[in-house]
Amino acid sequence: MNNTSHQVPFKTKVAHCAKEIQKRDCARAKHLVAGHHPHGPNACHDKKKGNHTAGSPPSSGTTIPCADNGVTYLAAVAIGSPAKNYNLLIDTGSSNTWVKQPPYTPTSTSQDTRKPFQIQYGSGSCSGNEYTDQVALCPQLCIKNQSIGVADKCDQMDGIDGILGIGPVDLTQGTTAPGASGQNNDIPTITDNLVAQGLIKNERVCVYYEPTTSADAANGCLCFGEPDPSQYNDDLNYVPITKTSPACNYWGIDQSISYGSEEIMASCAGISDTGTTLIMLPSTAFQAYQKKTGAVMDSQTQLLTVTQDQYDKMESMFFSIGGVKYELTKNAQIWPRSMNSTLGAKNDQICLVFADMGGMANDGLCFINGFAFLQRFYSVYDTTNSQVGYATTKYTTATTN
Template identity: 55%
Template sequence: MMFPSKAFLSILFVMLSSADASPLRSDARKATLSFAARVNARGAVNVAAADRARVQAMKQAGSMGKRAGKSSFSITNAVVTYTAQVGIGSPATEYTLIIDTGSSNTWVGANTPYNPTATSVDTGNTVDVSYGSGSFFGEEYTDTVYLSNTLVITGQSIGVASSSQGFSGVDGILGVGPADLTESTVSNVDIVSTVTDNLYSQGVIDTEALGIYFVPPDASDSAGELTFGGHDSSKITSPVTYVPLTTTSPASSYWGIDQSISYGGSTILSETAGIVDTGTTLVLIASDAFSTYQTATGAVMDEATGLLTITSGQYDKLQSLTFKIGGKTYDLTPNAQIWPRSLNADIGGSSSNIYLIVADIGSDSGSGLDFVNGYAFLQRHYSVFDTTNNQVGFANTPHTDDKSN
């Protein structure tokens, strides 16, 4: 049976606990997958450039339509990544897989070889996926997958890499994005059912929804969780409010929503389409909105990190950044707008500097993907990705107003 890993090579370590609530029904079945979050230590890292490259590739893939196939985006260069220990086969071999809401193929073999067992079936199909700076090619198998003792999937499509590039220290990816992103990735197959799809279709969970709870890295409570089939009501301080997925392309190819953003009560980005993405570290906004934000805060650009930096005096005057999503507003307080100072060195920054987590997406508003609510937003607000009802939900948490950064 599957079991949580006892150790991860990471700078920022977060083990996740169990949950017992659903976004739609209090008696629904649900379960939690333990995982670790880490900030990749690579010396001087231009964190904004890494995020920008990811979103630009996502835009390109999304604009090509749902059959983007081999034109995907970079996961391997992400500054913050999330890994789970996943068992495959019977008896199960354990693999370290990146959890990603922006891709949907699940595959192994980048480091630990795939070990076929009695539950493994070679379909004869090939799998070929590119992630910008990384890629893999191999065969498709179906097999039993153990996400945890209570999250067991039979007949899950698994890519088995015969060759891969760019995946150091991990074995592959656990894709939890929209299933349409798998189109044209597996020969002789239209759309591949994701792990979330199969958990739902096999009756393991009652709602095809994924709840994610992150916390600021320097918070006194370092626990977080990822829940299949619902959300954990004990981790939120407000009701979960849902909004429909956007219909605007290319944001509509991912977990896309419509929102507006204001700073200090003044709108800097009118309502437009963008995405919610665990694989993006920062909050990225359209270039025109970014320019307005930089002027309002008085920040200057730090070329080493790619982030805006402010003085202590400017920090004292920093105002809230407000996201209006549907009829609800969600604030990033002044403390939530700064990079955790204890992690400055991990992005090539100075320990004495104050860096902002808002960055330029690289194009003006009106592109169809004008913002990304990344990890910096999600560590302050609970998120629910609901496939059953084509919606995304948010709620405040005990860490929404933290001053730990």
């Protein structure tokens, strides 16, 4: 097994759709709350159905680069032989890996399975054929015969070449045509095959970010296999995947939130999701947060904004996960002012990185910790042990925005 950590640089990219962050996050959340695969139908953790409770009924590390495009993060992934690099969106909320055609070009390692695939997004869709091909996350992690979707039709997917899905394998069900038996079987994911082919020992994906301050800068990496201790402080704290549906279909956790010393969200189930930009809160928590900060809704960005005087008086928020409190400082609660233009905001505006789940929230998925939260912490998605881990980093309390 390869237990060595391999660091790879990456760059930030800003998407053309950054001005629609709130709208796109809400569309994605609608699919997640419905208990669907965020990018397709019929997905759930079938293997875990017997463990569901509450909510609605069950329905060595190797590091690669990832880049923030102002909304999400992109990794340069080499596909085929001779290999060609494609910029794939990193998504913990889905598990299929796919690429557009064009730019995808079949090579000597490409095999068309003749199976159609189709994935429906909250704000778009893609369809095409399933292929198997060689996929290299970095020189040390080269996967043979990996299933990928090759999409000849895409809707609202500009600015990316495809998606690198690192969610649970059950989310691949129903995304391709049934096999000869007529069953919608799981499609082995990137991480499944890394383990199966002996490239890593444990099926874990670790995500490390530096807070985004520029539209074109290196700011994070993925680590496959074992966590990289140089990227986080102290110990990693793990919590089991929540048993509450539909959050348990994804990287779901139980969490409460306080603003200063006052709890604004009692413990409930939600998810950790790199594919969501903002931090999504249930309406009661969002309204309490708005009242505490004195923020007003900006009609242009559809985000809460505060004045400089209000910002100066803001308090830290505390996310309690598995008995550990993770501090989100007031600086971490605002969009980087150097990137206000990506939102369509004025240069001097102070925009908060929270959105209201509204009527979408339910007892089974009340919140989403998107990249605005995740960029301040080291997070581990551990399939082998069905758990999620968090740790602070040197950027957790940094003043960058």
